Amino acid sequence: MIHRMSAALLSLTGLFISAYLYLYKLGRIGSLACGTGGCEAVQLSPWSRVAGVEVALIGVLGYAGLLVLSLAGLQPGLAGRRWPGTLLAGLAGIGVLFTGYLTYLELFVIHAICRWCIASGFVILAVFIVALLDLRRLPRDRTS
Amino acid sequence: MAATQAGMKRFYSLFAVIAVAGLAVLGYLLTRPATVSIPANVTVQASDTSGFTGYVKGSPTAPVEITEYADYQCPFCQTFATLQMPTIEERLINTGRLRWRYRDFPLQQHPFARVAAHSAACADEQGKYWDQHRRIYEGQSEWASSRNAAAIFRKYAGAAGVDLGRYGACMQAGKYAGRIQADQNAGLALGVSSTPTLLANGRLYKGRFDSDAITRLVDSLARHSTK
Numbered sequence: 001m002i003h004r005m006s007a008a009l010l011s012l013t014g015l016f017i018s019a020y021l022y023l024y025k026l027g028r029i030g031s032l033a034c035g036t037g038g039c040e041a042v043q044l045s046p047w048s049r050v051a052g053v054e055v056a057l058i059g060v061l062g063y064a065g066l067l068v069l070s071l072a073g074l075q076p077g078l079a080g081r082r083w084p085g086t087l088l089a090g091l092a093g094i095g096v097l098f099t100g101y102l103t104y105l106e107l108f109v110i111h112a113i114c115r116w117c118i119a120s121g122f123v124i125l126a127v128f129i130v131a132l133l134d135l136r137r138l139p140r141d142r143t144s
Numbered sequence: 145m146a147a148t149q150a151g152m153k154r155f156y157s158l159f160a161v162i163a164v165a166g167l168a169v170l171g172y173l174l175t176r177p178a179t180v181s182i183p184a185n186v187t188v189q190a191s192d193t194s195g196f197t198g199y200v201k202g203s204p205t206a207p208v209e210i211t212e213y214a215d216y217q218c219p220f221c222q223t224f225a226t227l228q229m230p231t232i233e234e235r236l237i238n239t240g241r242l243r244w245r246y247r248d249f250p251l252q253q254h255p256f257a258r259v260a261a262h263s264a265a266c267a268d269e270q271g272k273y274w275d276q277h278r279r280i281y282e283g284q285s286e287w288a289s290s291r292n293a294a295a296i297f298r299k300y301a302g303a304a305g306v307d308l309g310r311y312g313a314c315m316q317a318g319k320y321a322g323r324i325q326a327d328q329n330a331g332l333a334l335g336v337s338s339t340p341t342l343l344a345n346g347r348l349y350k351g352r353f354d355s356d357a358i359t360r361l362v363d364s365l366a367r368h369s370t371k
Contacts, residue, residue: 001148001151001152002151005151005155008155008159009155009158009159009162012159012162012163012166013162013166015166016162016166016169016170019166019170020169020170020173023170023173023174024295025299029173029174029292029295040302040308041302043302074152074155
C-alpha cells in the first residue's frame with residue numbers, strides 16, 4: 001500500500017509541475033520561475049512539441065493517468081491485485097524513457113537545462129521505482 | 145485493520161495538503177495582474193525618439209512612401225496586416241516601388257495595444273521587429289481575450305529568437321513608452337483619428353485597404369513622381 005500511496009503523491013506533484021509548464025505555454029502565467037533562463041529556452045524550442053502536441057500537455061495527461069491508476073489501486077477491491085501496479089509501472093516506464101529522450105535533447109541539442117523538467121524527471125523516475133517495488137510485493141494475479 | 149485505516153487517513157491528509165497547496169499556487173499565478181504596463185500620455189523627451197520616425201521596410205530610393213498609423217489590437221489593422229500586407233510586400237516593397245513606414249497609434253479603447261507596440265519595440269532592439277510585429281498581429285485573437293497579453297508577447301518574442309533576458313528588462317522599464325507616445329502625437333498632429341490610417345507621400349489616403357487599390361495608388365504616384 002505504501003508504494004501506491006507514494007506513487008499517488010508523486011504523481012500529484014508531477015501533475016502540478018506539468019500544469020505549471022503547460023499554463024506557461026498557454027501564456028497564462030507570465031514568465032517561469034527559473035533562475036538560469038534555461039526553462040524558457042527549452043519551453044520555447046521546437047522540441048517543446050511532439051507531433052504538434054505540447055510536451056507539457058503530454059506530462060499533464062501522463063501524470064493524471066498515473067494518479068488515477070495509483071488511487072484506484074488503493075481501493076479495497078484492488079489493493080491486493082497486481083494489475084494496477086503493472087499498469088502503473090508500464091506507464092511510468094514509458095514516462096521514464098520519454099523523459100530520458102527529452103533530457104538528451106536539453107543537454108545535446110538545445111544546450112539548455114530546464115529545472116522544472118529535471119524535477120519532473122526525478123518524479124517520474126521515483127514513480128517508476130515505487131511501482132516496481134509494489135510489483136515485487138504482490139503475487140501474480142491468477143487467471144482462473 | 146486499524147493500522148491500515150490510520151495509514152490511509154494519514155495518506156489522504158497529506159494528499160489533500162499537496163493538492164490544496166498546488167491549486168493555491170496555480171490559482172495565484174493565474175489571477176495575479178499582468179506585471180507589465182506601459183504608461184500612456186507620457187511627456188515625450190527628445191531622447192525618446194532620437195530621430196526615430198517609424199519602422200521602415202523597403203528601399204530608401206523607392207519613389208513612393210506610405211506611412212501607416214496602426215493599433216495592434218484593432219481588428220481591421222490585423223486583417224490588413226495579415227491578408228493584404230503580404231501581397232503588398234511581395235508586389236511593391238520587395239520590388240523597390242514602395243517604402244513602408246509603420247507608426248504606432250494605440251487607441252484608448254484597446255487595453256493591450258500599447259503593451260503590444262512596446263513588445264515590438266523591445267524586439268526591435270534585437271533586430272526582430274518585423275518578426276514580432278507579424279506574430280503579434282497573427283496572434284491577435286489569442287492575446288486580445290487573454291488576461292495576460294504581455295506573457296503571450298513574451299512567448300512570441302522567444303519564438304522569434306529574441307534574448308528574453310534583455311527583452312524582459314526592456315519591457316519592465318517601459319523603455320519605449322515615450323517613443324510610442326511620440327508616434328501617437330505625430331499622428332494626432334496629422335489628423336489621424338482611427339486605425340489604420342495611411343498617408344501616401346505625406347497625404348492622407350481615403351481609398352480602399354486592399355492590395356490592388358494600394359498597387360494602383362503606388363503606380364499612380366510613381367508616374368507623377370517621374371514626370
